[in-house]
Amino acid sequence: MDLNLINEAVDGSRRSLARTLSLIENGEISIEQIRQVLNIEGNPSDSKSWNSLAITGAPGVGKSCLIDKLLSIWANSGLKIALLAIDPSSPRTGGALLGDRVRITSVDDEALKDKIYIRSIATRKSSGNVPLIVADMIEFLHIAKWDRVIVETVGSGQSEVRCAAIADRIVVIEGPARGDGVQAEKAGLLELADAVIVNKSDLSGAEKHAEELQESFELGLGDAPPVLLTSALNETGIAEAAHVLLNLADSGRSVRARWRERLLAHYERKILDAPDLDKILSSLAIGSISIDEAISILGGQ
């Protein structure tokens, strides 16, 4: 392992940071090895409310634009913020077009660029909206003295909760007029949210949707997560959202669900890393083995 590279990354070299993150992402070094050579025991505990925050929601609700404004505000307040922006890999070729940077302009600001690090990440083999390896990349960013890490997930549907496996807090971004009141009552991602932001409040239907969400949360057990209205376009509600998110408490509603997602994510990684996976998939495709047989070859029951 290249100890110099890791030390340079910890001492603030962006290039070494980027290279170390690639090594982690490619499985060439593990976070355990890094902890060992740097003599770090476990995750450093501190008084911050959270280290990593996942921002998720359907495609096109304005996640990137909103995140851009939030990064600006947080970096302006002196925090060093990293953004891991996830986009999907092709299930056929493994390739990916990573386009989240197009809408993130805060990093171009001369006064802020030393405080903002953006890295585009492809989901690669993983099936969820966040690959599990991101958890290790987050940890290394903290070791390298980045104060907070934001994870922008792949645009997600109602039931995509894998981000719960890797982030301390989950913020769900919604748009206006997302169906009738029953949509807000449906089970899924919203149940795990530590906060919900209804973006595009400049359009009609946003306020009504926020009210429906609020009502739905109040019917549930425990403290209702905050529901905020923003317009990334008109820059309204952003400063308040930045403040609320930065100090966001754990809703505590999802401890078991988080562990369920972690378990599933680790188990999935084991299957995806199996040396015989390609062969098994080919056999399945030509019908020479059954799903049950494939599972038993892979070590499941």
Place this chain on the structure above:
Amino acid sequence: MGQNLRIVIAKPGLDGHDRGAKVVARTLRDAGHEVIYTGLRRTAMQIVETVRDEDAKFLGLSSLSGAHNHLFPRVCQLLIEEGLTDVIVFGGGIIPEDDRSALHESGIRAIFGPGTPTNEILEFIDTASKMTDVGVGAENKWQWESTA
């Protein structure tokens, strides 16, 4: 073709035409690479910082505005100044034949004009990725002989 490479496709300067850049990005994506697209109107420094932060092995520059003689060498120079000497740079767009040798001189390894078969770009990426000293800062004078 080889493993998935991280490749930045960038549009430097005041140039609003990105059909070509998108076609190349799509071709590279379909060949299994991870392509980071910068969007339009980036400065040379913004492009270099993107390559650095994304840990890209290749950088593709697209220009149709006529400013390539200024912008492409500027990007190459900044890459070298930032210590990113092993990044392999290629270019494309409306680049007249007469301008090309000076661009190669500044560290650009391939220049693809309109009509280039997309396969040729993949062949270039594949060939260059197997070579060890064709980064923007390398002494090697190797360049890809493009057909268009």
